[in-house]
Amino acid sequence: MQALILAAGMGNRLGKYTKENTKCMLEVNGKKLIEYVLDMLHNTGIKKLVLVVGYKKENLMRYLGDSYKDVKIEYIENPIYAKTNNIYSLYLARDKLAQDDTILLESDLMFEEEILQKLVEDKRPSLAVVDKYQAWMDGTSAVLDENDNILNFFPKKLFRFQDVEDYYKTVNIYKFSKSFSQKVYIPFLEAYSKAMGENEYYESVLRVLTILGDIELKALRLDGQKWYEIDDVQDKANAEIIFAPTPKIKFELMQKRYGGYWRFPYVKDFCYLVNPYFPPEKMREEMKAYFYDLLSQYPSGQETQRLLAGKMFGIEAENIIVGNGAAEIIRSLGKVIEGTFGLAFPTFNEYPESIGYERIVQFIPENSTFSYEIDEMLTLANKCDNLLLVNPDNPSGNFIPKEQLIKLADKLLQIDKKFILDESFVDFSTRGDAESMITQEILDSYPNLIVVKSISKSYGVPGIRLGVVASSDKVIIEGLREKLTIWNINSFGEFFLQIFGKYKDDYKKACKQISSQRDKLYVQLREIPYLDVIYSQANYFLAHVKEPFSATELCEILLERYNIYIKDLSGKIGFEDKESIRIAVRDEKDNDVLINALKELI
Secondary structure: OEEEEEEOOOOHHHHHHHOOOOHHHOEEOOEEHHHHHHHHHHHOOOOEEEEEEOOOHHHHHHHHOOEEOOEEEEEEEOOOHHHOOHHHHHHHOHHHHOOOOEEEEEOOEEEOHHHHHHHHHOOOOOEEEEEEOOOOOOOOEEEEOOOOEEEEEEOHHHOOHHHHHHOEEEEEEEEEOHHHHHHHHHHHHHHHHHHHOOOOOOHHHHHHHHHHOOOOOEEEEOOOOOEEEOOOHHHHHHHHHHOOOOHHHHHHHHHOOOOOHHHOOOOEEEOOOOOOOOOOHHHHHHHHHOHHHHHHOOOOOHHHHHHHHHHHHOOOHHHEEEEOOHHHHHHHHHHHOOOOEEEEOOOOOHHHHHHOHHHEEEEOOOOOOOOOOHHHHHHHHOOOOEEEEEOOOOOOOOOOOHHHHHHHHHHHHHOOOEEEEEOOOHHHOOOHHHHOOOOHHHHHHOOOEEEEEEOOOOOOOHHHOOEEEEOOOHHHHHHHHHOOOOOOOOHHHHHHHHHHHHHHHHHHHHHHHHHHHHHHHHHHHOOOOOEEEEOOOOOEEEEEEOOOOOHHHHHHHHHHHHOEEEEEOOOOOOOOOOOEEEEEOOOHHHHHHHHHHHHHOO
16 A cells, blocks of 8 residues: 655645745644654555655655655656646646555645554545534535445535535545556546646545446544644644644643634633523524624624613613623723722732733732632722722632622722722622622612623623623713724624523523532532532632642643643632632533543542
8 A cells, every 4th residue: 555645735825834845844843744644654554655746846855855764755746736736736646546555645634643544444445534524624525324425525615504514524535446546536537637627626526426426435434533734824823732742732822822712622611611501592593593684784883882781781871881802891991990909819810911910909818718708808998099809709709799799889989999890700609690780779879889791701602702891980981981992892792782681581591500500510529539629609610739630730631631621720829839720610511521531530
């Protein structure tokens, strides 16, 4: 058996990385793509590689020579690589293809060696490696029957997203038997190339063959094995995470992303804090029904957004501002409110980073649970100009009930201190949204109160970026409004605000579901001997990690072995001498996956 790699293309979308080299010379995690493949060919016992070269061929040929370890390398040149696609490169190599059973590969792939081993060991003579279609994939897809017969290939121009559940993506790794190449594929390749020209793709020939009738080629379905096609710089960054050389590097790269994890659909995200039970299916369907209208039209300006948000929270529009996520509001608070801010640590770092650490008066509770009450907050308030409180706090989950918060707001009003309250997680608490301080009566009674609330967290829509700030202090509200652009909210966010009222009961039910799952997960986590878990009324837990793991080691192991991503709190203020993590609450199925993984490590 031999291998054949098509490596003539220019790879323009990779910019500077392919300015002087063809794509297979691209380095991912310090090693060239071609070296990854050659090592796998060597390990699976394949002794011969045919390389079709073109763009910057001299660099590639000089680098590899005529052999790599015990793999002999032969070259075929495509002199018109700039004007042709891969069908012509394969056409030039047709004589070599006819000489032996062949593994056909494209040069821009990274994949696990297990895929190649499965392909070589499979007794079926001709196979196309396929994987269930996912959002990050692009290119030719196939539809299969239950016996792995390929019913049809679909190039990009014929792809129908409404049929995506039926599609398998071609991985661009094939095994062609010598007989299949000689008697079927090469004759059609020659005919197709003459009829359709040189600017086509070799999968087009496979499509014609499947349409004409029963052929030898079957599908080899992947079952969780990793692969990635690298067409641009974003693909390179994604591949460097998927194929990171060590768990440490993988975890560090994942942390730097701050989201976008749909590109890694196999990863269960226990780091970011989102309600999995809301929006309900009917609400999602309603948003889908108006997708094109929302996509193709401008959103309303800020005044309309305020009307919608006021309606959603039952307060006057003049008392509320809508932000592009709570983060946009937080970024503006320090610019609008003067003076210093008292803040309990550990906390959500966006606040001190936005306001400036030099304006923060820190309070760190002297206990392992980081708990505190209003008396301690009043003491802190006497040391600064404004008091900032996250309730429930993040990551500790410390919770102060509404009755106590009103007392705190009253005392702060008496001493002329502004009270900034972030209640982004309060709806997960035992009494749900009844604990919210965003009511007209409370805002009118306490003009010193400024309430921030993320709509990403408990409402389960972080992708549309919504947050609000509410206050009866018109100077503060107007100051924050002036910091925002006229269209800071997109049409999808506006539509969410518009229709939310119809689903308010579903929202309350979803928060209760999370509350129930939280309490169940708490009991399960307490059974893990290397975790000391602190109870929370939010949708996450702070846990101190004990031997035999450090916090970072546990995070790295969970990501590498189980594709579970949790928050490492190492190095954050308050955790300098502690080994601690934060674990989000997901739905029951995912929570059970986490618990099973943690138990396996006992």
